Amino acid sequence: MSTKLTPEERSELFGDFDPGDYAAEAERRWGGSAAWTETQRRTAAYTKEDWKRFMAEAAEISGRMAEAMRSGAPADGGLAMDLAEEHRAHITRWCYECTYEIHRGLGDLYVTDARFTASIDRTAPGLAAYYQAAINANANRHDAQG
Numbered sequence: 001m002s003t004k005l006t007p008e009e010r011s012e013l014f015g016d017f018d019p020g021d022y023a024a025e026a027e028r029r030w031g032g033s034a035a036w037t038e039t040q041r042r043t044a045a046y047t048k049e050d051w052k053r054f055m056a057e058a059a060e061i062s063g064r065m066a067e068a069m070r071s072g073a074p075a076d077g078g079l080a081m082d083l084a085e086e087h088r089a090h091i092t093r094w095c096y097e098c099t100y101e102i103h104r105g106l107g108d109l110y111v112t113d114a115r116f117t118a119s120i121d122r123t124a125p126g127l128a129a130y131y132q133a134a135i136n137a138n139a140n141r142h143d144a145q146g
Helices: 007-014 019-030 034-043 048-071 078-094 100-112 114-121 127-145
Strands: none
Touching: 048 078, 048 127, 078 100, 078 127, 100 114, 100 127, 114 127
16 A cells, blocks of 8 residues: 555555455465565555556556446456456456456456455446456466467
């Protein structure tokens, strides 16, 4: 979490969600990994505007994923897989090198951790499971292309 943000800016950006409440758990789970180290290095320099762009891009991708789900597009179809690939690229651009293996694990976390599920499903009920299926289908597509 960027040390450049004031408590007021954190509140403005994240509302009731306080990333600091989960910092110790995240460090316990992923601390020491290359992804953790890279994320800490990158986000330490993020400004309020960087966080706004990061969050806006994430919300835009999630919004389009929700639209795909609501339209009946299959999670293992081209549209959903392409959106999953955008999601993976977004993480790589902003946080760490999100490999397909890591992305699969993130998709699993979306449905196994009730906090993630509830947060994602606020956009659209069932979106967390749809994301997971699209992420897995996209990773399988990548594996098949070898």
